[in-house]
Amino acid sequence: MTALAFHGVALGHPGGGGRPAVEDVDGSVADGELLAVLGPNGAGKSTLLRGIVGDALLVAGRIERPGRTIADIAYLPQRPEIDRTFPIGVFDFVAAGLWRRLGAFRRLGAAGAARVEAALGRVGLADLAGRPIGALSGGQMQRVLFARTILQDAPVILLDEPFTAVDAHTTQDLVQVLLDWRREGRTVVAALHDLAQVRAHFPRALLLAGRPIAWGATADVLVPAHLDRMRPGDAICQHDHAPPDLGPVRSAAP
Amino acid sequence: MTVDLLAPFAEFAFMRRALVGCVALSISAPPLGVFLVLRRMSLMTDSMSHAILPGAALAFLAAGLSLPAMAAGGLVAGLAVALLSGFVARATILREDASLAAFYLISLALGVMLVSLRGSNVDLLHILFGTVLGLDDQALILLGAVATTTLVWFAVAYRPLVLECVDPLFLRLVSRASGPVHLSFLALVVLNLVGGFQALGTMLAVGIMLLPAVTARLWSATLPGMLATSVLAGLLSSVAGLLVSYYADLPSGPAIVLAAGALYLVSALIGPQGGVFVPVLRRARG
Known part of the structure; x- marks a missing residue:
């Protein structure tokens, strides 16, 4: 194929x-x-x-x-257009990877939260879930982006x-x-x-x-x-x- | 002289109407302001508010001091400038802030000129600085409708809006919401400015949108915290401004915006998120 x-x-x-x-x-x-x-x-x-x-x-x-379709492809750019000063935590940011499942309205739910935590654990950031993305180092941010890509399940x-x-x-x-x-x-x-x-x-x-x-x-x-x-x-x-x-x-x- | 905080509102219907109007405005405009500040679009808001003026003035020339006509005229003109300046920024070498500044100077001059063609200086003052103590039923219904629309929109568009702010490319790739969210956000800003223009005038409507939002940034590190703080700051400024204007016999629109300004200045000094004196206070305590 x-x-x-x-x-x-x-x-x-x-x-x-x-x-x-x-x-x-x-x-x-x-x-x-x-x-x-x-x-x-x-x-x-x-x-x-x-x-x-x-x-x-x-x-x-x-x-x-x-x-x-393009929606089935996960793309991680070299320099993402991410506004690191925006007040959002690591957990919420990574949870956006579930967009295809949740869209704009569906609840994250316990199962969704568990998936987010598992993805954060997989990239070694389980402890930083509550931290704002602006407080991360370059390496940590890349781990966050990989966690989001994992959740995209593409x-x-x-x-x-x-x-x-x-x-x-x-x-x-x-x-x-x-x-x-x-x-x-x-x-x-x-x-x-x-x-x-x-x-x-x-x-x-x-x-x-x-x-x-x-x-x-x-x-x-x-x-x-x-x-x-x-x-x-x-x-x-x-x-x-x-x-x-x-x-x-x-x-x-x- | 004793200052009774409730008496002015208990005694006078026009104070109660002013309060209701300002509460509606404080619930809807400051949260939009929070997103405008976070997206570094404060200047854009300013120019949209000025752009409302010629639209409202044209309606004034055509239909006199009619609220629906002026609101519609302002809405059309505000949206037109928001879209045009974006277009000019893409089509010419000017950066968006430069084209916005140009548009807002033109709009302001054009608006003042148009109103002066037929109206008196009093009309001009009303349009520029509002008539918060003279809000009629129509104006209150408009403000209520604007606040309701804004809250419903937030409920629907919150998630894509946050994504559009943090990582626009990601939103573009995973959904088609990006364009509609951005445009409806701009439309809502103009709608709130048109509503605010009834109470505070075109010049000051931006004040109740942006000042509480900037204040909130200094008090909270999280988005929900900022949104709540901004509404609180808006409400506080409205009540304080109305009371000060009542007791000191000052114009109420500017009093409300100045109250919001005072709140901001105090927050800039002692706000826990980056206030000037916060490191000093911490050292003194520790």
Whole structure:
């Protein structure tokens, strides 16, 4: 079964005058697949993810979401438009993940509250349920957003640089959540820049530089021949802990 | 001189009417103000209130001092400016605050000019500063209807409104409520300004909406707490303003807004959420 299919897709920014940020995207993502999208800054990773939820300008082609609508896709942007000064607590903020079940009117109820608490527990924030979101650190906020994404219970999950502004410990915990999603048969597409992380956890990869450079099994995609085709000077691996690893692929499977 | 807090209301029907009108206004306008302040839309409210003036003035030219006509005119003009300024901000290089400032200066001048064409200076003063001591049945019904509409709307739209404030992109992706919630929110702000304009005039109607809301921010850290505090601050300012205006023989509209202003200034000093003297007080106590 196909989760997402791209047919000659070109996507641009709404204010970009129709100039595509990413083009010639042809391919598909299977149900239950874990796909990493890699590429230098400005390669169009974010635009591609935004396009999947209809938040970018579709310049050409079409994107299919067989049997699903945009509401079935959970999307976690790199820089969410969240007003952190708004007086709302962690619990209420995360509970918004149940929107599809509750809508504007239905009560959260005991079962709903238990789900929210379970999600907070899963990301290690059970103790912070009552804290206002403005009082959280960057890492804690990312955990909160993962908890909300868990509650969205979406078959397809898009993550844009989910571990960029986050400490190593948080990254470790959230990668576990991501692997849970894979075990539950969800489709995950994540824009990432850490090659070691991708090799360890993502069976499939898409290398992007304004257009797809390579798309397939991670071991076949992350090879020097492809990585060299990235524009010179663009580092696609800027991870703090692991030095850039552009050598031959040694292990692709987790 | 002894000051009896109940006597003015017990004795005079016009004081009772003023009180009822202000209570209705205090229940509906300040909670809207809380969301306006949280969304950093205070300036926008100001310009919408000024935009009501030319609409009401045109209605005044056409139909004289008729409440339904002036309310309808104000409503149309207020909504038009709210939508237009949003459009101008998107279509030109001006930021929204700049286009709002431009719109509100134009509206104010146009409104004053229009009223002066036919009305007297007294009419102009009434429109600008309201006639809270002269509220007739029509005006009270309007204020009651506005308050009722606002409360029902809050009951329906509270959840999407909160989400629209905290994480608009998320709301856009999970539901279609985003646009309707934003637009109906703006419509309701204009509706309350039109209601408030009967009592306090176009110039001061914003006062009873925003001052209690800013005050509430200084007293509470949670949204429900802020909403409750804002209503309380609105009620307190209304009663205090009416009493001061009665005993000191001062114009009542400005007295109410000044009471709200005094409440805000005191809160800015001692309000537990960021008041200036709070750290000092804590040290003195500890």
